[in-house]
Amino acid sequence: MSTASSATIQVQLPDGTIAKHPANTTSMDIARGISDGLARSVMAAEVCGRIVDANRPLGELAEDDSPIPLRLLTPRDSEALDVLRHSAAHVMARAVMRLYKGVSLAFGPTTSGGFYYDFDIPEKISEDDFPKIEAEIKKIIKEKEPFERFILDRDEARKLCDDLDQDLKVEHIDTGLGDQATVSFYRQGEFVDLCRGPHIPDAGKIKAIKLMSIAGAYWKGDASGRQLQRLYGTAFFDKKELAAYLELLEEARRRDHRVLGKQHGLFAINPEVGQGLCLWLPKGARVRATLEDFLRKELLSRGYDPVYSPHIGRVELYETSGHFPYYRESQFSPLFGSEAGGMIDAWMQRLETGTLDADSEEKLMEAAKVLGAEIPDYKQSATNEAKLEVLHRWQKVHERYLVKPMNCPHHCHMFKAQPRSYRQLPLRLFEFGTVYRHEQTGELNGMLRVRGLTQDDAHIFCTADQVEAEFKATIDLTKFVLESVGLKDYRVQLSLRDPKSDKYVGSEENWNHAENALRGVMQNSGLQFNEEAGEAAFYGPKADFMVSDCIGRSWQLGTVQLDYNLPERFKLEYTGNDNSTHRPVMIHRAPFGSMERFTGMLIEHFAGAFPMWLSPEQVRVLPLSDKSIDYAVAVAKQFDEAGFKVTIDNNDGKVQAKIRNAQLDLVNYMAVVGPKEAESGQVALRDRIDGNLGSMPIAEAIAKLKKETDDRTVRQAVESKVSATAVDSGSTGHEY
């Protein structure tokens, strides 16, 4: 701790120089000693590796008697932006408290794009109120009041929050901060907030701030708890950076796959068909088919076997796998073979939750009889457990089906379809398997979150010794797939279990084994990866691919998951070379994730302008006038026979208009044909990016386009107007 015995301390700057200072010297004092300009731009400091307020005495931050490493943080340092935004959240909260009565403060952290503060306010805030809140914020910034830190012990802190009528803070001190002896507060004028900090020296440093949106949020993330109002904002060191950030949001809006998908006839989602159910229109279906053909060919060459499974399966299948009880809420209700099935299902749920009264029970028994379900063993006097057992026995002999939410149970039974020898392993079964999940209405989002989706699913059944090699092979496959569509910027998230949670199934030993295997492969893969506790599936750890698109947004796409659980549940076995039975290990993997989500992401990444090999319309032949239509048809036929997706624009009108339409439709190449071309057997090729390429023989044009297609060349037709990383948050470590 503090070196109170010595009145002086030694401070080491990043350039290595060490100087002596009094123990109460602050980072700001040292900045002032270097230059006034530096002092003005210091936002915070990194002392002994911790980000702290610039006005903290360095002596109290020292860990031992060795020189204290100090780095002054200015707007050039990415860490400073987080500090600024956190202070901006305080300023916003202060403005809100001035304008509204009865404000209870919750939390106000920073996010990758800015910050938010959660409030409990009786009055509803709407976006119409933003101007007056922003005006109040500007007033506060103009005052340039400092942020002042002070420490209280728990009882004092509790009393202060109580006096300030901050009941959420009181609760947090009691529950969330139970193990802290003292807590820190920050005061800025009349605004006092329980806060870990750090903060910028004064509010005047905030040069650009904007309220972004208002939304609901739960207190401490608990959906059964209090609903708070969350006010989102963003802040920057200067107005240009704010403008660039707003431009990024605008760019994202222009690329919205829901808008582009409708505009270009790629897909449709119609409430009359059903929420979250995607209609793949011809052009979207072409893109998908190209992706599927590409992957199928790749999988066949990598030792996978194609399989097919039905769209429904008995509920017992998913009871065995564990999915049915675990995900009951987010599955479509079972389909019942017997008319009484649904009623008995509801009956059992009432019994389970203890919400069935005698009167209702009699009615249910009567109704069961009417619907032809005789249950003579059911006695009203019996215990709930006994009743449930009787009903469950009835269910077991009456078919119940689930629209399949997962492919893996089916594939497990394919493994079991014959006795297996170690010689057959690894067995790699793949299928573009369509599954249905009843996602909550608020979660649905275009193609990105749907209720019916097709996974590029496969399950690898292998021996424990093969796990590493197979896992590595799937990582390589996923890399290959992503890079083939031009996605070169990705990292892997190792999703591990949360040691404190009990939602996981399987033995401690299996989990340790699986997590260590994944970590080992990742460490040897040379791929950038990070570990995230609590993100694992309930049956095993996963490696999720986080992919950055061309405007710097991160998407979770492909996934590889290790599973020691399902083989156990389905009692999968093979005979080893020792002539005894062994349990295989399962690897779930999907390089695209789902066709819906992957295609939706691609639409946004390419702004609807697919590269040649994925394009739903690669060539459009534009006859100069009706006189050239015959030749246009002949040209189109040649492109068609060469395997291109080609159309003819035989509308009336000038070629300029046809070109404009083709450009707007994002067709990769236009083949303009008039009398000159017809005479010489040529086409005048126009590239949608580079423009007119001049006339050339048809064979030459076909060869050129074929090369671009076969090479899977990716040329971004719609350049991003913003730099991909220029405005991302400080927390991800980008330079400024």
Next chain:
RNA sequence: GCCAGCGUAGCUCAGUUGGCAGAGCAGCUGAUUUGUAAUCAGCCGGUCGUGGGUUCGAAUCCCUCCGCUGGCUCCA
């Protein structure tokens, strides 16, 4: 599912304090026969998301439901 906002023609959007529902694009028809990002003219097109209420009168005000959007929660 929860909180907030929104819902007018196929699309993008106007529509004053409640007083006869509009434009551009797309589509159709006709003229035009065109050389690298828009040829001209005419026509068609809406129970203003649904159901109810207030009112002499509702796209406009109120309520219900449906859907969409942004978040939250969830995501096998």
